[in-house]
Amino acid sequence: MIVGNRKDFKEILEKLGSRRRVLVLGCNECVTVCGVGGEREVGVLSAELRLYWKKEGETFEVREHTLERQCDYEYIDQIRGFADEYDVILSMACGAGVQYVAEAYKTKLVLPAVNTTFLGVTIEQGVWSERCQGCGDCILDMTGGICPIARCSKSLLNGPCGGSSGGKCEIDNETDCAWQLIVDRLKESGQMERYEEILPVKDWRTGREGGPRKRVREDLRL
Amino acid sequence: MSYPSNVKVVKLPCTGRVDVLLILRAFESGVDGVYVAGCMEGECHFLRGNLRARRRVEYVKGLLEEVGLGGGRVEMFNMSASQGQLFAQFAREMTERIRSLGPSPVNKNVKREA
Numbered sequence: 001m002i003v004g005n006r007k008d009f010k011e012i013l014e015k016l017g018s019r020r021r022v023l024v025l026g027c028n029e030c031v032t033v034c035g036v037g038g039e040r041e042v043g044v045l046s047a048e049l050r051l052y053w054k055k056e057g058e059t060f061e062v063r064e065h066t067l068e069r070q071c072d073y074e075y076i077d078q079i080r081g082f083a084d085e086y087d088v089i090l091s092m093a094c095g096a097g098v099q100y101v102a103e104a105y106k107t108k109l110v111l112p113a114v115n116t117t118f119l120g121v122t123i124e125q126g127v128w129s130e131r132c133q134g135c136g137d138c139i140l141d142m143t144g145g146i147c148p149i150a151r152c153s154k155s156l157l158n159g160p161c162g163g164s165s166g167g168k169c170e171i172d173n174e175t176d177c178a179w180q181l182i183v184d185r186l187k188e189s190g191q192m193e194r195y196e197e198i199l200p201v202k203d204w205r206t207g208r209e210g211g212p213r214k215r216v217r218e219d220l221r222l
Numbered sequence: 223m224s225y226p227s228n229v230k231v232v233k234l235p236c237t238g239r240v241d242v243l244l245i246l247r248a249f250e251s252g253v254d255g256v257y258v259a260g261c262m263e264g265e266c267h268f269l270r271g272n273l274r275a276r277r278r279v280e281y282v283k284g285l286l287e288e289v290g291l292g293g294g295r296v297e298m299f300n301m302s303a304s305q306g307q308l309f310a311q312f313a314r315e316m317t318e319r320i321r322s323l324g325p326s327p328v329n330k331n332v333k334r335e336a
Contacts, residue, residue, distance in 0.1 A: 009288040040243060044285070047246035052289040055327040
């Protein structure tokens with residue numbers, strides 16, 4: 001899923017400036033699961049705004065609304081009936097959702113309330129960890145199902161660097177060395193011969209370095 | 223056993239039911255402070271309800287700081303069901319604390335009933 005962090009309340013207030021009619025827009029997908037932008041978080045941020053503005057003695061209107069998704073036009077279109085009543089849409093979706101809402105409501109100010117951070121998994125309730133960088137050319141078959149692009153601090157392709165110590169990365173002692181994990185997994189699964197295969201220099205053009213990406217499946221188009 | 227009459231008790235099956243939004247809604251409705259009275263740590267009938275409540279209370283403290291109400295307006299206390307005196311003591315302690323903090327700034331623009 002896409003994982004993010006809520007922006008600081010102070011930053012959100014600064015971005016809102018003098019605007020007091022706010023539509024706080026949540027998303028029921030990834031940001032709900034990672035506890036950053038679903039219905040509950042919309043409720044919390046809205047409550048914060050109301051408490052702050054009440055304290056300041058200001059007149060305001062905060063509406064809470066959560067869409068099934070903010071990355072599909074059909075859902076974004078559902079707020080068309082009332083979006084115009086607000087000065088600003090405060091989107092709690094990932095960056096994709098914020099952009100798509102802004103694209104659909106071109107005359108409206110759409111602000112992000114979330115910093116989108118990574119593609120990851122739920123380690124335990126309340127803990128998420130990065131697993132994928134969307135490089136566009138998956139090599140997990142070669143690395144025991146552990147991604148050195150996303151999980152090695154240097155994205156090394158052929159074994160650990162000198163900063164690997166006791167199974168941990170030199171950046172901090174809580175971060176596992178991805179190559180230690182890979183070697184352990186290859187051993188566990190009897191695939192150590194994979195470690196002998198040299199992975200060639202990666203062609204990064206399939207990733208972000210190749211510019212914005214787009215996918216088309218003609219058979220699915222209407 | 224007596225405790226200050228300004229304390230309004232909201233009964234819950236377990237403090238594990240206490241949600242961040244529940245506390246925020248209380249502040250939105252105009253209360254000056256909220257405290258959660260849970261069972262002793264390690265003695266939760268549902269194992270971890272009171273531990274979870276404490277973490278949520280800590281989270282709300284941060285939110286209240288952010289919005290300028292101050293984290294001191296919310297607190298978590300632990301006591302067993304047989305410690306009525308302790309319940310009353312915490313009620314007095316919290317009442318004194320909130321009294322010293324004054325009315326919630328959210329209410330300063332609201333005319334209070336006499």
